[in-house]
Amino acid sequence: MPVTIPCLADVCLIPIGTGSASVSDEVTAITRLAQDSHLETTLHSAGTTIEGPWDQVMDLIGQMHQLLHDKHNIVRIQSDIRVGTRIDKKQSPQDKIDVVQRKLKDL
Template structure:
């Protein structure tokens, strides 16, 4: 089944058993993969937000897993994924932030 709705997916891959508390090498590798995709991605302190068609976003997340398993010899990966969809309008992560910032400004004026 092909799902064509657009989504915003917030994803955090957690490599397990790397032997180090640092995962910056793994984060760098999957961030490069995400940035090289045609999808819009936003890196943040606890993961990456990916925008695009559902199937393409999920495929990219799968590619991230595959990259870490095959190129970085990570045996186990746990992922946290939160996905939002809406059909009434198109909305970017920045659009969502801007709405809250405007409302905060309004609260501070009152």
């Protein structure tokens, strides 16, 4: 049974053993893949936020791994993934930021 609850996932793929401190080529490749998906994605300085149904978000993360293994010859990838779910209302990543910024103004 597919898991379709809405989620926000923050993911950072870390290529290991590339011999370089730079990961911009790998980040560019997975960012293009994310942008080409039908899911909402936001690139930030330490990863990508993906918004959508759980099964589709996890599938995209798997595709990111597959792309780096297959097209960039990365033999090992470590991922940091944080996933949040909420079913009482729809809330985008920007909505969450806006709430905190409003509260900061009220201090």
